[in-house]
Amino acid sequence: MKICLIGKYPPIEGGVSMRNYWMARALAERGHVIHVVTNASEVESEFRIHISEQDKDWYEPRFRKSKGFVKVISTEAALKKYHYIPWSNPFVTKLASIATRVIREYGCEVIYSYYFEPYGVAAHLASRWTGVPYILRHAGSDLGRLMKIPDLKTTYEEIVKAAGLVVTQGNNVEEFLRMGVGRNRIFTGFVRAVPTEVFNPQAEPLDVQGVLSELAATEPSGKEDSEYWRADSIDYSKPTIGIYGKVGEIKGSYDLLRALGRLQTQGLDFNLLAMTNGLKLRQDRFCQLIADQGLASKTWIVPFLPSWRVPSFIRRCTAVCFLERNFPIAMHGPSVPREVLACGTCLVVSLEIARKQPFVERLIHGVNALIIRNPEDGEELATQLRFVITHPQESLKIGAEGRKLSAHVEDYEAFVNSCEAMFRELGARRRNPAAEAKTTKRFEQLVSQVQSQLPWTSLLLQDDLERWVRRYLKEKKPRPSADEDVGLFARFLRRMITAKNLDGQYLKDILRYDMKNLPVIVKADGSYPYETLLFRAGGLGLESRGEDAANRLKPYLLPHVEVESFDYDVDRLIRCLQKRKALPILPREKTYVLFRRAAGHLRSSTYKINSESAELLSLLDGIRSLATICSNLAERYDCANAEEAKRIFIARSRPFLQALFEDGAVGYDA
Numbered sequence: 001m002k003i004c005l006i007g008k009y010p011p012i013e014g015g016v017s018m019r020n021y022w023m024a025r026a027l028a029e030r031g032h033v034i035h036v037v038t039n040a041s042e043v044e045s046e047f048r049i050h051i052s053e054q055d056k057d058w059y060e061p062r063f064r065k066s067k068g069f070v071k072v073i074s075t076e077a078a079l080k081k082y083h084y085i086p087w088s089n090p091f092v093t094k095l096a097s098i099a100t101r102v103i104r105e106y107g108c109e110v111i112y113s114y115y116f117e118p119y120g121v122a123a124h125l126a127s128r129w130t131g132v133p134y135i136l137r138h139a140g141s142d143l144g145r146l147m148k149i150p151d152l153k154t155t156y157e158e159i160v161k162a163a164g165l166v167v168t169q170g171n172n173v174e175e176f177l178r179m180g181v182g183r184n185r186i187f188t189g190f191v192r193a194v195p196t197e198v199f200n201p202q203a204e205p206l207d208v209q210g211v212l213s214e215l216a217a218t219e220p221s222g223k224e225d226s227e228y229w230r231a232d233s234i235d236y237s238k239p240t241i242g243i244y245g246k247v248g249e250i251k252g253s254y255d256l257l258r259a260l261g262r263l264q265t266q267g268l269d270f271n272l273l274a275m276t277n278g279l280k281l282r283q284d285r286f287c288q289l290i291a292d293q294g295l296a297s298k299t300w301i302v303p304f305l306p307s308w309r310v311p312s313f314i315r316r317c318t319a320v321c322f323l324e325r326n327f328p329i330a331m332h333g334p335s336v337p338r339e340v341l342a343c344g345t346c347l348v349v350s351l352e353i354a355r356k357q358p359f360v361e362r363l364i365h366g367v368n369a370l371i372i373r374n375p376e377d378g379e380e381l382a383t384q385l386r387f388v389i390t391h392p393q394e395s396l397k398i399g400a401e402g403r404k405l406s407a408h409v410e411d412y413e414a415f416v417n418s419c420e421a422m423f424r425e426l427g428a429r430r431r432n433p434a435a436e437a438k439t440t441k442r443f444e445q446l447v448s449q450v451q452s453q454l455p456w457t458s459l460l461l462q463d464d465l466e467r468w469v470r471r472y473l474k475e476k477k478p479r480p481s482a483d484e485d486v487g488l489f490a491r492f493l494r495r496m497i498t499a500k501n502l503d504g505q506y507l508k509d510i511l512r513y514d515m516k517n518l519p520v521i522v523k524a525d526g527s528y529p530y531e532t533l534l535f536r537a538g539g540l541g542l543e544s545r546g547e548d549a550a551n552r553l554k555p556y557l558l559p560h561v562e563v564e565s566f567d568y569d570v571d572r573l574i575r576c577l578q579k580r581k582a583l584p585i586l587p588r589e590k591t592y593v594l595f596r597r598a599a600g601h602l603r604s605s606t607y608k609i610n611s612e613s614a615e616l617l618s619l620l621d622g623i624r625s626l627a628t629i630c631s632n633l634a635e636r637y638d639c640a641n642a643e644e645a646k647r648i649f650i651a652r653s654r655p656f657l658q659a660l661f662e663d664g665a666v667g668y669d670a
Contacts, residue, residue, distance in 0.1 A: 001423055002033045004108040006099050006126070007119045009038040009072060010059065011049040013304040014246075015335055016114055016139055021307055022195055024070045026416040031066035035106055037099045039091050039118070041074035046277045050303040052214050058308045073098055095122035096129075103130045110135065110164075110426055116142045116156050124159040133164030133426055135187075143172065165426045177455070182448040187422050193415035194335065194342045194406070201344035201403060203311035208234050208273065211302045234271055234300050239389045242317030242345075244275035244310065245336060247286045252323025252350060252375040254289055259381040261293025263389065270389045272299045275313050311343050318395050319346035319388040323375040324353050341369070342410060344403035346395040348384060350375050359409045368401035443473060446485055453486045454514040457493070459577045460507055468493065468502070490515045506573055506583065509566045513574070516564055516595045517606065555629075556622030563609070563617050566591045571608045 005024055008017035017040070024034040051059060062069040075094040082090060095118055102108065103126060111134035113123035123134040136159060147156050160166055161180050168176060170188045177183065234240075241260065247253035260272060272295055276286070290299050305313060314320055322336045337357060340347040347369045354363050354371050365371040370384045388395045447469050451458045458465050472492045493511055496502035557563075569591050576583050592614035594607040609617075619629045633639070 001027075001110065002106060002108045003027065003035070003110055003112055003423065004099055004103050004106075004126070004132075005034055005036045005112045005114075006095055006123045007036075007038060007112070007114040009036050009040045010306050011051050012038075012040045012043045013047050013049050018307045018335065020114055023419050025061050026195075026412075027419055028061055028068035028070045029063050029066060030416065030420065031063075031068040033068060033106070034070045035102045035108060036070060036072045037074075037095055037102055037122075038072065039075045039095060040072075042077055042089070042091075048277075048304065049306050050211075050215060051306055055306055055308070058306065073102060091118040092121050092125070095119065096125035099123070099126040100129050103132050108132060110423055112423075113137065115139055116146060116159065117152070120159045120163075121155060124162055127162070127164075135165045135167060135422065135426060136160060136163035137167035137190075138172075143175065165422065167422065174455070177448070177451045180445075180448050180452060182444050183451055184444075184447075187425065189418050189421055191411065191414045191418040192335070193410050193412045194338045195412050196342050196406070196410050197412070198308055199311045199314075199339050199342035201315065201400075203315045203343060205236075206302075206309070206312040206316040208300055208302060208316065211305070212300075215303060234273070236316075238269055238271050239318040239392045239395075240271040240273050240316060241385060241388065242273045242275075242313065242320040243322075244313060244320070245322075245334075247274075247276050247284070250324060250327050252321070252325055253286055255323055255325075255375040255378070255381060256321055257286070257289045257293050257295065259378050259385055260295060260298075262378060262382045263386055264294055264298065268386065268389050270298060273313075273317060274299065274301045275303070275305060275310075276301065277304065310339060314340055314343040314345045317345055318392050319348050319370070319385075319399075321348040322353060323348070323350045323372060323381070325350045325375050327352070337369075338406065338410065341402040341406040344399045344406075346370065346388060346399040347402055348372065348388070359405065362405055362409070366398070368398060368405045370398065443469060446473070446489065449486050450489060453518055454490060454511070456510045456574050456577050457490075457507070457514045459580075460504060460510050468496070487515075487518055490518065506568055506570075506586075509568050509570050510573060510577075512564065512566065513570050513593070513606075516562065516593075553626045554622050554624065555620045555626065557617060557620050560596065562595045563614050564593050564595060565614070566593065 005020060007020045008014065009020050009024075010017055020036070024036060028034055060070050060072055075091070075098065078089045099111065099122060103111070109132065111123045111127055111132055113119040113134055114137040116136075116138060120136050120138075123136065126132070127134040142156070146152055157179050160176065163181075163185065165185055165187050166176055166181055167187045167190055173183070173186055173188065176186055241256075243253065243256060245251065260270070263270070272290075274286075277284075287301075290296055302313070320336075320340045322334070322340070324334065334353065337347055337349050337353060349363075349369055349371055351371055351373045354360055354369070357363060363369050363371065370388070372381050372384060375381055443466075447466055450465065450469065461468065469489065472489050475492065490511060493502065494508075494515075497504075497508050497511070567588050567590070568586050569589055570593065571591065572586065573583060590611065592609045592611060594609050594613075594617070596605045596607070616629075616633075619632055624632070630643075
C-alpha cells in the first residue's frame, strides 16, 4: 500500500514523532511505501533532535527484501518570500500543498495524519482535493486542551466528521459519537508497543563524550551557549542517574535535582546524565537549579537523540527517572517507562505514571521498579535514589526484573498488525462497492446521529440498531431534516414497541428518556418552540412578602420544563449502560425525572426527583395560588389547617422550588 503520512517526524522530539517514526518503519519493513510529509525541518532548536550522518539509514529506512521504504518530504523554512501581514508560518497551507502533490505523483491510496494541528487540517484539505480518504489520529492535547478552545473547536469537529477513520482509545468513543462520527468509522484496535529489537539490554551503552564531540563539530556554538556541555570525560564507574525528555515542574525534573542536591551534601558520589535540550539551557531553570544544588561537577547533558539511539542512553544509566506528576491532561500516556523497562535498566517512576500503565498491577515497588508516591516529597525521592547510588547491583537486579515484565507485555508484532488492520479497514470499505452501497450517506449519518442523540437506546439495542435504522429508512422515503430524522426514528421505535415488534424489558423507558433529551429543533425564524422567559434572581421571597401577597402568588413550571414518570429506575439503568455493565433485574418502581430545556441550549438537563417533589410540581400550573396549593398540601400531609401546611411547604419544598426558580424552571404570577 502507498501511504501519505502527514505528521511529526524526527528531528521533532516527543512521543508523537517517535510513534510516527516506528509505525512508518514497521510498515515499510512489511513492504508498504510511506511518503512522510512533515514540517520537521522547521522545528525550533529547543525541540530539535540531534541527528548525525551515521543516522541516515535509520532516518529514511529502506528494505530490499520487501521493497518497502520511507521517503521524507519536509516543508521549506518560512523565508522572506512567505511574509504577509499579520504574520504566521503557513504550516497548514504548505503541508496540504506538498501532500496533494505527493498523493497525485506517487498514487497514494490513503492519508494518515496524527495531531489535529496542523496535520489533521492539512490532511482534510489534501483529501478533499485528491479524493483520497484520510485517517485521523489524535493525541491527548487535541481533546484535552485544543478542542476546548472555541476558535479552534469547529474546525476540529469538521475534520473529525469528514475522516474516513478516527483512531482513538475506547474511553473516548462516546465523545466522537456525540460529534457525529459513525461507530463504524471509529478505530480502537491500535496496539501500543515498544520495538524490543532495538530497546533491549543488548543495546550498546552511549558514548557520552563521543556525542558531545559530534555536537561540538556540527554546532560549535552549543559549547558556548551552555556551561554544561562538559569537556571532561564522564566516570562510568560511578552510579549514573538518568533523565530524558522535556524538563519542567510537572515533569518532576526539579524534584529530582533537589533530591540529588540533598544526597550530594551527604557525601554521595554519582553522575547525573540528562538527555534534553542543550542550546538554551543556560537560561533555563533546570540548569540554574543544577548550579544552585551544587550538581554542576556531577552533571552531563546531551542533546535530544533520535529514538533509535535512546536505548544506548538508557543502558548507560544505573537508573532512569520519569517523575511526571499533576499532568493537566488525563489521557496523556508517555512511553518512557516502557522503554526503560524494555532495556532492563532500573526504572524510578511516579505513582501517577505507574497507574497509567496497562500493566500497573504487575509493577511492584522494589521488585521490578522503584515507585515514588509523591515526587514532591523530597525525602521519599531521596531515599529511593540513595538506594540506587549505594546499591547499584541491587538496582541492576530490579532492572532485570523490569525486563522480564516487559517481555510479557510488549508485543511489537501485534502493534504492526494493528497498523495494517487500520489501513485495511479503510481500504476495504473503499474497494467494496456492495459495502459502500450498504452504508449510504443518509444511513451512516442517521446511525451516527441516533448514537449521539439517543445514546442509551443505541447501547440497549447494540448490534440491532443498524437493522432498525434500515427498516425505518425503507418506510421513510422522503428525507426530513437531520434532527427531524432522529425524532421520527424514535417515534418509529416507539410504534414498534407498542406493536410488540420490538422487545426489551427496559427499552420503552430508556427510549422515552432519550426522547425527552432530544435536541430542541429551532424554527425557521431562528426562535425556539417555547418562549424564552428570564426572571430575576433572588427567589420567590415567600418570607419577605406580606401574607396576602404571598398567598396570591401563582407559581408555574415554565414551558420547557416537564416531569416524566417511568416504570423502572432509569437513573440506575443509565449508570449501568454508561459503565457498559450488564443491566440488573429491577422491580417495577415509579421513578420521576424532571427534564429542563434551558433557553439557548440544545440538550436537556435531567434531575431525578422523589414522588413528593413530583406531586408538588404537578400543582404548579399558574392557576392555583399558593394558598390553594397549601390547602391541597394540608390534605396530603394531614395538617390541621392551611397555615400549618404552608409551614411544611416552606420547610420541605422551598429550597427545591427556590433552586428551580433560580435555574429558570419556575416562574410565578403575582
